[in-house]
Every structure is written in structure tokens, then in C-alpha cells.
Amino acid sequence: MTDDIPKLLRDSMEKNTFDIDVITKKLKLPWLKLDVKINSPSADQLQNFVSNKDWRKQWNCPEPENDSYQVKGWNGDVFFGPTDWAKFLSLANTIKNHHDHDEDSKCRSLRQNLDYSWYVDKDHFIRKEIEKLFPDDKDINLVNTYSLPPGGYVFPHRDYASDGLGLAKVYIALKWSKDNVFGMYGCGNMPVEEGDVFLLNNYTLPHWVYNGSNDDRIVVDVSANLHSPIIKQKIIESFRKVFSS
Amino acid sequence: MQIDLKVDCNFDKTAPMCVFGSKNNSKAQTLKRTNDIVLDFDIEPKDFLSISFINKDDEDDNVIFIKKILVDGIDLQHFLLKGVFTPEYNMDWFNKQDPKPPSAYVPCTELRHKGVWEIELTTPVWKMIMEGWLNDDR
Numbered sequence: 347m348t349d350d351i352p353k354l355l356r357d358s359m360e361k362n363t364f365d366i367d368v369i370t371k372k373l374k375l376p377w378l379k380l381d382v383k384i385n386s387p388s389a390d391q392l393q394n395f396v397s398n399k400d401w402r403k404q405w406n407c408p409e410p411e412n413d414s415y416q417v418k419g420w421n422g423d424v425f426f427g428p429t430d431w432a433k434f435l436s437l438a439n440t441i442k443n444h445h446d447h448d449e450d451s452k453c454r455s456l457r458q459n460l461d462y463s464w465y466v467d468k469d470h471f472i473r474k475e476i477e478k479l480f481p482d483d484k485d486i487n488l489v490n491t492y493s494l495p496p497g498g499y500v501f502p503h504r505d506y507a508s509d510g511l512g513l514a515k516v517y518i519a520l521k522w523s524k525d526n527v528f529g530m531y532g533c534g535n536m537p538v539e540e541g542d543v544f545l546l547n548n549y550t551l552p553h554w555v556y557n558g559s560n561d562d563r564i565v566v567d568v569s570a571n572l573h574s575p576i577i578k579q580k581i582i583e584s585f586r587k588v589f590s591s
Numbered sequence: 592m593q594i595d596l597k598v599d600c601n602f603d604k605t606a607p608m609c610v611f612g613s614k615n616n617s618k619a620q621t622l623k624r625t626n627d628i629v630l631d632f633d634i635e636p637k638d639f640l641s642i643s644f645i646n647k648d649d650e651d652d653n654v655i656f657i658k659k660i661l662v663d664g665i666d667l668q669h670f671l672l673k674g675v676f677t678p679e680y681n682m683d684w685f686n687k688q689d690p691k692p693p694s695a696y697v698p699c700t701e702l703r704h705k706g707v708w709e710i711e712l713t714t715p716v717w718k719m720i721m722e723g724w725l726n727d728d729r
Contacts (some may be wrong), residue, residue, distance in 0.1 A: 416668075447729055504724040529723045552724035 382543040419498025426489035450569035451507035453488035485574035516568035523559035602653035647705035672698035713716035
């Protein structure tokens with residue numbers, strides 16, 4: 347560098363490091379495929395992730411109208427989250443415009459107010475895999491599965507968050523057969539293959555899912571502090587690979 | 592393009608009469624208490640759907656409830672709430688009101704005065720719905 351370059355330009359060129367907040371919050375990218383490998387669960391483990399709980403009841407969602415066709419077969423289970431679920435729901439209902447906010451947003455909002463922990467033991471497949479990315483529980487807000495049977499769908503919609511984030515959800519395609527669709531308005535379909543790990547922005551664009559395969563589709567969703575060292579490095583590496591030099 | 596409307600009504604003696612309209616079409620209909628109405632309207636890329644309530648009977652207090660509208664087989668869902676109702680108030684009633692009622696109601700799915708309810712439509716309808724989500728920065 348020569349000395350006659352203006353200081354602002356020189357500093358910008360020399361000190362322009364990757365900023366995780368710019369990448370995840372400002373750019374509003376629809377998704378970013380992460381260079382992360384997750385072990386494949388056994389068939390028995392996978393079967394356990396097809397939840398028989400009622401996701402809507404668990405989250406205290408209003409009952410849909412009888413003829414509602416916005417969701418078919420959508421379900422899920424929580425593996426890490428608030429330890430006192432009733433208290434969490436009660437507090438979540440006090441968040442301004444809480445009906446508009448998704449589950450991740452509610453868990454993020456109340457992370458400092460309540461105790462959170464794993465609901466499964468140390469040897470559980472999901473816990474072991476997630477702890478590779480997030481060794482410190484304090485960095486995790488929510489770990490849950492989403493299951494969708496053959497023919498199941500979630501209607502086009504947009505999620506909202508109290509903190510207006512962009513890329514926020516770590517999205518792991520645990521079981522993803524061909525003919526599954528994750529569509530994002532104006533961006534085509536997310537190029538998901540089984541085992542892929544994405545960072546997903548479900549807050550900016552309308553999106554939808556459909557399972558056109560003959561198998562259950564199972565996804566693990568992680569809401570976490572993206573400044574946590576391992577995931578932060580993975581995000582920067584993945585971003586650099588696609589967008590930068 | 593097919594438009595399906597589910598409309599309920601409250602009335603005792605005076606069944607509500609409506610004129611359903613768009614840029615190029617209109618159809619008058621006397622309503623029952625529950626109604627599944629099918630319109631075959633020629634909808635332009637930028638168009639509208641209107642429901643004119645033309646025989647409000649203040650003594651009978653007949654009311655129209657817009658329950659659901661599907662355009663080209665797509666449920667407008669909560670975007671129905673973007674519809675604007677512009678009443679033509681009974682002036683005897685209006686003059687007695689203090690404060691005065693608004694010149695238009697939105698959201699509004701209950702037509703309790705004579706007047707016109709109207710919603711903008713653009714085609715393709717799926718894209719109109721997506722753009723609605725896209726611009727909904729609640």
C-alpha cells in the first residue's frame with residue numbers, strides 16, 4: 347500500500363473482516379448452505395423423530411378453523427428449550443404482537459429470563475450432533491424437529507420475529523427424500539439434499555414446504571447465538587466460499 | 592375467472608340484495624341466510640371485486656357477513672381484511688351521531704350500512720398473495 351491512499355480507503359481495504367451480524371442480519375439472504383456434516387441417524391432413531399405430539403397444542407396456537415387448509419401433517423417435538431414450559435408460554439404471551447412471532451423468536455426473546463436445558467440425555471443422537479456445533483448450552487435457544495408426512499405441506503406464509511432477524515435458523519435436513527420442496531418466493535427452491543445443513547432466513551420472504559415423496563420428511567431446527575465460535579466460523583467460511591475471495 | 596364467495600346474512604323480512612362487480616362485470620343477486628356464490632368474471636391484470644349492498648333496511652337491520660372469497664381457486668385468507676367498505680349512510684341516522692362515523696371501514700367484513708365493499712385484485716392471484724406477504728412488515 348502506498349502512503350498517498352486516503353486513510354479511510356486504506357483502513358477499509360486492510361481491516362475489512364467478515365462481520366457475522368452484517369452477513370446474518372443486514373443482507374437478508376434467503377439461505378446459506380453451511381459446510382457442516384451431520385451424522386446419519388439410524389432408521390430407529392429417525393422413527394423416533396416423527397412426533398406423535400400435537401405441535402400446535404404444545405405451543406398454545408389458536409385452533410385452526412375446521413376448513414383450514416394451511417397446514418397438513420405438520421408436527422414437531424422440542425429437544426432443548428425452556429425448562430418451565432408453562433411459565434415460558436405465559437411469558438411469551440406477554441410479548442408485544444406475540445401471535446405474529448415464530449417459536450424461535452419467542453425462545454430467543456426469553457433466553458435471559460428463564461432456565462433452558464436439554465430435554466434428552468447426553469447420549470441422544472440429536473444432542474450429540476448439536477453439541478458439536480454448540481458445545482455451550484448457553485448459546486442455544488431452541489432445538490426441535492419438524493416432521494412432515496408424505497403429502498404433507500405448510501402453506502405459503504411469512505414468519506415474523508420480535509428482533510427482525512434475517513439468517514437465523516440452523517436447518518438440518520435429517521431425512522429429506524427427493525420430491526420434497528422448500529420454496530422461497532422469488533428465489534426458487536432451496537437446494538436441499540439429505541444431510542445438508544443450512545442457515546435459513548424465514549423472516550423476509552414468503553415460503554412454503556411440501557413433501558411429495560413417499561417418506562416422512564424430518565428436519566432439525568436450531569435457534570442459537572450465531573456468535574458462538576464454531577458456528578460463527580462455519581458461517582464465515584461458507585459465506586466466503588460463495589460470495590467472497 | 593371463477594370467483595367463489597361465502598356470504599352469510601342476518602335479516603328478518605328484507606333479504607339483502609347485492610350487486611357483485613368488477614371492471615367488466617356485474618351481477619345482482621338477492622341473498623339467503625347462507626350463500627355460496629359462484630361468479631364467472633373477466634378479471635383484468637389490475638382489477639377489483641366489489642359488493643354493493645343496495646337495500647339496507649334499517650327497521651329490519653339486515654346485515655351481510657363476508658366469510659370467504661376464493662379467486663381462481665385461491666382463498667384470499669386474511670388479505671380479505673384489505674377490503675374497504677364505503678358506506679352510504681342513512682342521513683337521518685348519520686345526523687344524530689356524535690362523534691360522526693368514519694367515511695370508510697377497513698378492515699371490514701360486516702356490511703351494516705348501504706354501501707360498497709371493494710378489494711383490489713391483481714393477477715396472477717398467487718403472486719398477489721405473495722406480494723401481500725412480502726410487503727407485510729408487521
